[in-house]
Amino acid sequence: MQQSELDFINTLRQSTRYIEQHRGKTCVIYIPGEFMAEKQSVAQLCQDIGLLHNLGLKLVLAMGANQQLNEAFAAENFAEIYHQQFRITTTEMIPCFQKTIGLLRSQFEASFSQANSHQPNPPTLVSGNWVVAQPKGVVEGIDFQHTGKLRKIQHKAISDCLESGQVALLTPIAYSLTGEVFNLNTLEQACQIAATIEADKLMIYGSESQLKGLAKQMSLPQLKQLKADNIEQQQLIEQISVLQNKVKRIHLIAQIDPSALLLELFTRDGVGSMIFSDRYHQLRAAQIDDVCGILSLIEPLEQSGVLVKRSRERLELEIENFSVIQRDDLIIGCAALYASGNDMAELACLAVSKEYQGQELGFELLKHLEQQAKQLGYKTLFLLTTHTHHWFIEHGFVLGDISMLPDEKQSLYNYQRQSKVLVKPLS
Template sequence: MPTNAPNLAPSAEESASNFPFVGWLRDVAPYIHSFREKTFVIAFAGELVQEIGLENLIEDIAMLHAMGMRIVLVHGIRPQIEEQLMLRKIKSKFGKSTMHSYRITDAAALECVKEAAGELRLDIEAAFSRGLPNTPMAGSRISVISGNFITAMPVGVVEGIDYIHTGLVRKVDSSSIKQSLDSNKIVLLSPLGFSPTGQAFNLAYEDVAASTAAALKADKLIFLSPYPGLKDAEGDIITELSLPQLQEYVSQNKEMEIGMKGLLNIAGKAIRAGVSRVHFLPSNQDGALLEELFTHDGIGMMLASSDIENLREASQDDVGGILQLTMPLEDEGILAARGQDVIERDIQRFSVIEHDRVLFGCAALFPFPNGVGELACLAVDPDVQGSGDGERLLKRIEMRAKQEGIKKLFVLTTRTEHWFLKRGFKRATVDDLPEERKQIYNWDRKSMVLTKDL
C-alpha cells in the first residue's frame, strides 16, 4: 500500500460512536418486518397540536408510511373549537351526564367546528407536503386523501337535552378507505360526519377512530390523548390489560374522569369488533408513537383480548404439555433436564400460554431468600417463536415475582443470553447467585448468569 494512501478503516472511537445506532437499527428490524402492510389507525387529540406541535408527529407518521404501513390518521379539534368560540364570544355548552361529555353543537357552534376542522386539516396536509433537504421529510412523496368517508347520525335528545348538531358515527365507507390505502395513500379523517340528507355533524374523534378501525379490522388502533395513564392498586402504571381486566378496572374505579372512561369504553368496543390491539399514548410526549411501536417496553398501555386471556397459571393437567415443550430443548442442551416427577412437584411454580387449549409456552418462578427469584424453564413452541409469547411469559413471571415480594430475578442460560439482555437483564457471575442456588450450580453446563432488578 502507498504510504500516502488514506486510512479508510474506522477508528475505535468512531466504531464505538456508530455502534448504538447500528444496534438500534438491528433491534427494530423485526418490528419493521412485522408491521409491513399492516393497517394502523392513529388518532391524536387536538391538545397535541398546542403542546408539542404537528411537525415531529407528521414526520414520524411519514416514516411509518415509508416502511410500508397502511395509515389512517384521525385528528381531534376540541381546543381548536374552544379558540373559535372565544373569538366569536360564544359560550361552550356541554350536556351533564355521568356517561359522556358531549358538546351541545348549535348552529353557531357548528360553524366554529367547521372552521377548526378545516384549518387543522389544511395544516396536516401542508405538513405532509414538506420535502426540504436535510429533514426527515426529504424525498418523501406522500398523498393524503380526505373525504366524506363517515356517515353520521344525530345524538338526538338525551336526558332532556337536545344535542342538535352533535352526532355519532353511523357507517364508515371502508371500501373507499381500503382503495385509498391500496393506492399507497394516507387517509386523513376529521371529526365531522354527514347524514344522507347532507347535514353535517360534530363527532368525537375517538368515535371516528374506533369505528374506522373496527370497519377496517385494523391491526392497531393508537390513541394519543391528554389523559394520564391508568394505575394499579399499588400506584404503578398499567402497561397491559385484557378486555375482562379492563371491564373489572372500570367497574372498580367509578371516580375515573368521564373522558377517559368514554375512551376506554370505545376502545373495548373496537376490540370486540375485531381490532387486534389498542394502544394509549401520552399526547404531550414527543416521539411517543415510535417508542411504543419500536421498543420492547413501549411507553403507554396496550389493550388486547385473546392472547392475554390465554396466559394463566399451570395445573397438573398441563404436565404433559410442558414436557412436550421442554424435552426437545433439554435434548439440545438449551434447558437443564427436568423429569416428569420434578415438573409435577413444581407445577404450581409454572405459568403457561395456550391457544385453543394447546400449550405453546411455559415458564417457572422459584423464590429464594432476600427477595430473589429464579426465572427457569422458559420455553416456546418453535412454530410460534417470534409471535411475542416469550415476552408475555416473561412479563407474567415478573408480575408474579412482584406479587411475591421478589425484587430481583436471575436466569441461567446457555444459548439465549442476548434475548434476555434485550429485555433488561444484565450479565452477572455465579458468585451473584443466592447461596442455596450456588451450591447446586452445574459447572458442566457452564450456564451464563443474568439478573434483572424489578
C-alpha cells in the first residue's frame, strides 16, 4: 500500500469519533464578505457544506457582504458614513443594497448547486424572512436610517427548515413588521441566531487581525477578559460575549483557509481557536496556595504507583513549573513542565481528578504545556510513564528509548520502575 493511501486510511479512522460526535448537531457558520469574494474558496466551502450535511449536521449559514457593499456603494458614489463602527444605510442606498445582496446570494446558490450536483440527493439551500428587523434609531443625534438591528428571530421556522433536511441561508437583508428593508450586521445575526436556537457550534471565519494572538482554547470568561490587540478583534470579542452560555462551542477560523472548517471539526488539534462555554473552569499557572490542592489530587495516584512520589517541600519549591485547572475552589487537574537539556522539556505529573476525567481536561492541560514549551523555544517534549503511554500515543507522542533522553535524565533513570519513554516533536 502506498504512503498516501495509508495516510488517507489513518485520517479517516482518526476522524470517525468526530463524525459520530457531530451527527445531528446544529452548527451556525458565519462567512464574511471577504471570504465570499474568493470564488475558489466559496466553491470549496460549498462542497464542504454538502459533506457536513451528509454527515448529519444541521447547518445555518450567515453570509456577510461588507466588501461587496463597499464596492457597490463606491461605484454609485455614495459617501461612506459610519457611526460607532456601523455603516449608515440611507434610503437612496437601499436599491443598490438589495441588488448587491440579491446578486451575491444568487452567485452563492449557483456555486452551492454546482458543488453538490454529483450527489444523488443534493442538499437544498433556503433563505427567507426569518429575522424581523427594527431601526437602530437615532444614536447620539445620528440617525442610522436603514441600518437596523435584530428584533425577533422566527426560530421555529429556522428549526423546521433544519429538521426537514435543508440548509438555511441568512443574508444582511431583513424586514421590519412595517415592511421596511434594513441592513443588518451578519455576524451579529449569526451570534444571536446561534444563541436563540441554542446551536451546538458557531463557526466564525475571521480575518488575520481578528484572530491575532488568540490561544487555541479559551473559556468564554477568559475571552471576555482578554485585552484585544486591535479594534476588529475588540468588536469580535464583544459580539461573541453576548452569547453567554447559550452556544457550547465557538470556533474562530482563518478566512484565508477554506479547509479550516473541516480541519477544525474533524482533527484532534483543530486549526483555529475554540471558545467553550459549557465548562466552567480556569486553566492557570499554579501558585503556592495551590500546593494543598495539588497534593490531594496526586496523592492517590502516587500511592497506586501511577505517579512518582513528590514531597510537599519539593512541590513548594517547584510550584512555578505547575499549571492547574481550578473549578470553583477545587484543583481538579495539574501538570508540570521542566526545562531539560538538548532543547527538550519534560512534561510531568499530569493528572485529572477522577470525577472530571473524560472531559478532555487532560488534553487541555497537555495542549497548554505544549504551547508553553513551544513559546520557550523547546524543540521536543518528553515524559516518562508507567501506566499512560497509550493516552499519550493517542495525543501525538511516540515511544522512544532511554538514549533519546537528555544526559542528566538518562543518569537518573529508575530501571526498577521501567517507565516508558515518550517523545513528541514540537513543530
